[in-house]
Amino acid sequence: MALKILLVDPETKWLEETQLFLKDELYQVASVSNGKSAQAILFEHKFFAVVISLETTDHSAVQVLNYIKSNCPNLKIILTLEKESLEKREELDCGKLKKMGVNSFLTKPFDKQALRDVLENQQSIHDLLDTANKRGKKEEVEDEALSDDDLTSISIHEFYSSKAVLFDVFIKLSEDKFVKILHSGDTFSSERIEFYKVEKKLDYLYFKNKDRMKYIKFNNYMVKGLLKSKKIGVKEKSAMLREAAVKLMDIAYSDGIKPQILDQGKEICTNVLGIIDNHKNLHKLLRKHELFDPDAYSHSYLVTLFASSLIKQLEWQSESMIDMMALAAMFHDIGKSEMNEFLISKRPEDMDNARLAEYKTHPEVAIRILEGNKVINDNIKQIIFQHHEAWDGSGFPKGIKGRKIMLMANAIRLIDDFVHVIKSEELPPVDALRFIISDRDGVKKYHSDLIEGFIKIFIDPKSLRKSA
Ligand SMILES: [Fe+2]
Numbered sequence: 001m002a003l004k005i006l007l008v009d010p011e012t013k014w015l016e017e018t019q020l021f022l023k024d025e026l027y028q029v030a031s032v033s034n035g036k037s038a039q040a041i042l043f044e045h046k047f048f049a050v051v052i053s054l055e056t057t058d059h060s061a062v063q064v065l066n067y068i069k070s071n072c073p074n075l076k077i078i079l080t081l082e083k084e085s086l087e088k089r090e091e092l093d094c095g096k097l098k099k100m101g102v103n104s105f106l107t108k109p110f111d112k113q114a115l116r117d118v119l120e121n122q123q124s125i126h127d128l129l130d131t132a133n134k135r136g137k138k139e140e141v142e143d144e145a146l147s148d149d150d151l152t153s154i155s156i157h158e159f160y161s162s163k164a165v166l167f168d169v170f171i172k173l174s175e176d177k178f179v180k181i182l183h184s185g186d187t188f189s190s191e192r193i194e195f196y197k198v199e200k201k202l203d204y205l206y207f208k209n210k211d212r213m214k215y216i217k218f219n220n221y222m223v224k225g226l227l228k229s230k231k232i233g234v235k236e237k238s239a240m241l242r243e244a245a246v247k248l249m250d251i252a253y254s255d256g257i258k259p260q261i262l263d264q265g266k267e268i269c270t271n272v273l274g275i276i277d278n279h280k281n282l283h284k285l286l287r288k289h290e291l292f293d294p295d296a297y298s299h300s301y302l303v304t305l306f307a308s309s310l311i312k313q314l315e316w317q318s319e320s321m322i323d324m325m326a327l328a329a330m331f332h333d334i335g336k337s338e339m340n341e342f343l344i345s346k347r348p349e350d351m352d353n354a355r356l357a358e359y360k361t362h363p364e365v366a367i368r369i370l371e372g373n374k375v376i377n378d379n380i381k382q383i384i385f386q387h388h389e390a391w392d393g394s395g396f397p398k399g400i401k402g403r404k405i406m407l408m409a410n411a412i413r414l415i416d417d418f419v420h421v422i423k424s425e426e427l428p429p430v431d432a433l434r435f436i437i438s439d440r441d442g443v444k445k446y447h448s449d450l451i452e453g454f455i456k457i458f459i460d461p462k463s464l465r466k467s468a
């Protein structure tokens with residue numbers, strides 16, 4: 001079924017044009033010009049998303065947002081802003097609007113493709129595949145406007161065949177010359193992949209940089225499907241998860257970070273995984289967690305990579321500290337593997353009180369799970385136990401503050417938040433860190449040495465220090 005979108009905007013011409021564009025994109029669209037009508041139609045019908053102008057009158061946009069918050073909590077909200085009003089309204093607080101449920105912002109005038117991308121970013125993989133399947137097949141075409149900088153390469157050996165790909169796929173003819181071989185929605189059969197591999201002798205396929213979040217969603221979906229397959233052994237499943245984590249890191253997490261630091265971080269991850277593989281009990285624990293929540297592995301991998309890279313930047317670090325840090329980071333959320341399955345996909349801010357209380361036990365549960373394990377010493381356990389404590393005392397489970405918290409535990413807290421911001425806000429790493437350090441209250445959760453150390457792993461640390 002087509003997804004339903006509501007457009008709310010005082011400008012009739014914009015409404016008409018946007019409605020036509022979205023219909024072409026296979027959405028079902030309704031439009032109204034004021035807030036009162038918006039509430040009336042939201043009361044009657046269920047929509048997937050609303051695209052609402054901040055200039056909405058006769059019930060302001062804020063009134064409509066409040067209405068949505070209490071009456072349609074799952075509705076995705078895209079707020080459109082006029083450039084001039086953005087300059088005038090100093091009081092416009094994006095953080096506050098986010099808390100009111102706004103998922104994304106667009107500043108007018110924006111091209112329709114940007115609206116399309118924003119809407120697609122809000123959709124589940126199932127919605128995306130459903131729409132992609134309905135789009136017709138098209139021919140191979142050369143894309144004149146593309147250059148090497150616009151595309152991300154992916155080894156053809158790592159590409160999964162699928163009923164529908166969610167993004168355009170290209171092959172490279174020569175420098176800055178690309179041919180689109182698949183349009184979003186086309187089937188990419190294993191025969192066709194073989195054809196490009198064997199006949200055309202291609203090693204890489206390409207997709208547009210702007211599609212990387214879609215690529216990641218697609219890849220995770222394919223990996224999760226394969227994890228359920230009985231034909232694939234446990235060892236291969238672990239290998240797939242590991243590959244997916246490295247790929248995720250290369251595509252979404254490496255922008256703006258010093259390459260040598262990423263290489264060192266990857267090496268630390270490989271070492272710690274080697275230690276885990278040599279200890280049956282640890283290996284078993286990690287696998288149990290992976291199979292319970294397939295996202296858990298890439299999350300732990302990313303936290304390990306960045307937390308150990310961060311510790312490496314501090315003056316007083318040592319080899320044994322880095323090993324300790326890496327093990328703690330790899331197992332920091334192991335307590336979640338005993339939680340209710342319902343909590344897997346939820347963020348704490350979306351949980352009710354009972355669920356939140358259960359979620360907050362995961363550091364303690366981890367200690368119980370790891371009890372008696374020789375490789376995980378008391379220091380590592382303590383880091384894991386404290387990984388949600390905050391330097392200003394606002395964390396859990398104990399709410400301790402300052403020097404009572406181990407610095408390494410606080411490092412995991414910072415990196416954990418950083419990894420979540422990249423994922424939920426879909427920001428490149430440098431902007432995710434900027435997002436964290438520009439929140440004057442939020443930044444008090446971390447020791448300042450850690451922020452300083454973390455800034456150092458970026459290629460242009462000066463630009464970050466300025467905004468800190
Ligand atoms: Fe956690």
Ligand SMILES: [Fe+2]
Pocket residue numbers: 299303332333416
């Ligand atoms: Fe975590």
